[in-house]
Amino acid sequence: MDTDRTGIHPLFALQRYACTDDPSALPNHILKEFTDTTLTLYDCFPKSKVHLLVLPRPHAGVKKEDLWSLRTLLKGDKVRAKQVLEDMGKTAAKVKDGIEKDMVETWGVKWPVWVGFHAIPSMQSVSWLIFKRVKHKKHYNSFHPEHGFFLRYDDVMDWFDATPSYYERMSNFSSSTYEDILKEDLSCFKCHKELRNMPQLKAHLEEEWQKECKSEKERIERRRKFEQQALERKRRREQAAAATQPAKGEEAAGTENAASNAPATEDARDEGEPPRKKRDTTAELEEDS
Numbered sequence: 001m002d003t004d005r006t007g008i009h010p011l012f013a014l015q016r017y018a019c020t021d022d023p024s025a026l027p028n029h030i031l032k033e034f035t036d037t038t039l040t041l042y043d044c045f046p047k048s049k050v051h052l053l054v055l056p057r058p059h060a061g062v063k064k065e066d067l068w069s070l071r072t073l074l075k076g077d078k079v080r081a082k083q084v085l086e087d088m089g090k091t092a093a094k095v096k097d098g099i100e101k102d103m104v105e106t107w108g109v110k111w112p113v114w115v116g117f118h119a120i121p122s123m124q125s126v127s128w129l130i131f132k133r134v135k136h137k138k139h140y141n142s143f144h145p146e147h148g149f150f151l152r153y154d155d156v157m158d159w160f161d162a163t164p165s166y167y168e169r170m171s172n173f174s175s176s177t178y179e180d181i182l183k184e185d186l187s188c189f190k191c192h193k194e195l196r197n198m199p200q201l202k203a204h205l206e207e208e209w210q211k212e213c214k215s216e217k218e219r220i221e222r223r224r225k226f227e228q229q230a231l232e233r234k235r236r237r238e239q240a241a242a243a244t245q246p247a248k249g250e251e252a253a254g255t256e257n258a259a260s261n262a263p264a265t266e267d268a269r270d271e272g273e274p275p276r277k278k279r280d281t282t283a284e285l286e287e288d289s
């Protein structure tokens with residue numbers, strides 16, 4: 001079991017952080033940001049390149065005991081549980097946005113950022129894990145988006161709209177069911193290929209990452225070229241329009257003959273043509289990628 005340098009289990013350390021009255025006093029390498037109802041921390045034992053925890057903070061009507069785990073939260077008052085999760089959702093959406101922007105700036109690519117909960121809280125607090133790549137088998141399976149140990153935020157929020165019996169069943173986490181998931185064979189979360197061991201999985205994920213980087217860069221380049229060409233066409237049209245504007249002084253004389261003359265400019269001729277069908281090039285670019 002991991003412990004930090006003080007010998008305190010990190011799960012209890014997280015609980016302590018979440019309950020602190022003044023989060024601004026937390027060290028910079030731990031605290032990312034906080035609101036009245038949430039606390040966002042850098043994980044001291046990151047399972048991926050980007051791994052952050054969003055914890056709910058006790059506040060009016062929400063006690064520390066309510067936040068002991070996702071299970072205790074869901075077993076308590078349903079309205080309160082939903083409010084706590086919605087607050088966490090807002091914070092997580094902002095954090096996810098920031099991670100995606102950083103990714104694009106650093107690597108030029110967006111890799112999936114997952115937002116959700118661990119079914120059996122290895123940490124005794126409702127926590128969120130937002131991350132990019134995982135390093136160990138147990139942790140990898142615990143985050144695999146289809147195995148079921150990692151509960152996506154949106155799925156958990158859907159339980160509130162389901163029948164009371166479904167809500168009851170889903171929020172009654174059974175340790176034995178969920179712990180079996182961690183022992184499942186390794187498979188790629190993108191293409192489902194089965195991998196024998198962690199080195200193979202890591203090599204495969206690295207290939208997936210490189211593929212993703214390449215195709216994203218190509219997509220960005222296609223979009224850049226398209227936008228450049230559109231700008232160039234617009235510039236030419238504007239130049240042509242400016243060239244056909246009558247100079248001051250000639251305007252009055254020109255008006256006299258204008259009605260009887262046939263359209264003389266390319267633009268004027270174009271106006272007589274049936275409108276060309278506009279193509280949705282943005283959609284095409286997306287489909288191409």
Ligand SMILES: [Zn+2]
Nearest residue numbers: 188190191193
């Ligand atoms: Zn794959």
